[in-house]
Amino acid sequence: MGVLVAGAMMTVSLAAQANTGAKAASDKAALDNPAADVRTHERWEFGPVLNGGNGLYDRSSYHFVWAGVQGGKALTPVIHAGPLTGQFEMGVNILPFWQAYTPAPYSQTVMVNGQPVVQNYGGGTFRGVSIMPIIFRWNFVTRSKRFTPWFQAAGGVLYTTHKFPPNLLVPKGTPGGTSVFNFTPQGGIGFHYFTRPKRSIDVGLNAVHISSASLGDKNPGVNSSLQLQIGYTWWK
Template structure:
């Protein structure tokens, strides 16, 4: 976990050091722009589930819906994104369980006032399908994954950015299984690369 946090910090610092006068977020995150991203993620359970880890990877498709609002540091716009995560591993004390996840709802506010870095806040909801019950036991092979996230796009040039994100995720089968212990809190980090195209 410390190494992941260290990598994220170094990448953030590199983005700050490379900042130039051009406002790349405002030029890339425009009304109607599409985001296409690939990413990998990992993290650990908390609050009694620290013996369980998570790893997954996949792709994101998003679209900026509307122009910028507000002024100053609050200036930004709304993006709706979807994550496709075909590879999802849950490393439990009883073994690794594999599956796939789909997040059809990612509601994200992009802060666009920076020269090169565009922080964002997001809430999301998805579903995880696994080959065996998660957590192990008489639970369910399907879990819902509501979450909140803070991240940033660090633009290398117009329309191209590193994606860094930290998310707090809740896993629950919502009563689909006989038992629903879930994973109340998991802390997950994502590193990816985004392409932005279109918009005006």
């Protein structure tokens, strides 16, 4: 009986040592190459994001700031495709803080049937919330142990407390305005830079289109804007 107990204890001890050794080896591998560790284990990611940008062309006087949280999960192992070798990920952004700064409201006199008519246009600061429930991201595999570049395409929904973008003002309940609901299709490039195992600083540059898809009577939209996004990510 004593021999059996001793044997069982020895087996448990050896198993514990093996597990400890395996964990130590895994931790060392993650420390040596945090980018590869994230790819190998297809980890979850989450963290805060801060975004700022400007409209382009006819919307160059528009400025944007938004902040929130992002999450994602690698869905595939590394797919070998020559220079495009990488890993597919899906993610989501939730942005409870969204602001757009537009030119101040103004009035303009136009001639209608030979008579001067004063038209009032909206403007100023617009506030809202946004969610991007669909983010498709391709993380490239490189030789770097800390640097992982990516490109992405995403789609989202934006709600603002006043109709956006500003346009000719119309009395409440009168047709002719824009919409408080808009869509935000976008695409861009970026990278993760791993400061240590399971931690990264993220930088992205996205081209964002804002449009109501004619949910309002008018849909001037923001045809293009360039947005810089900075975040910090925990990987689990």
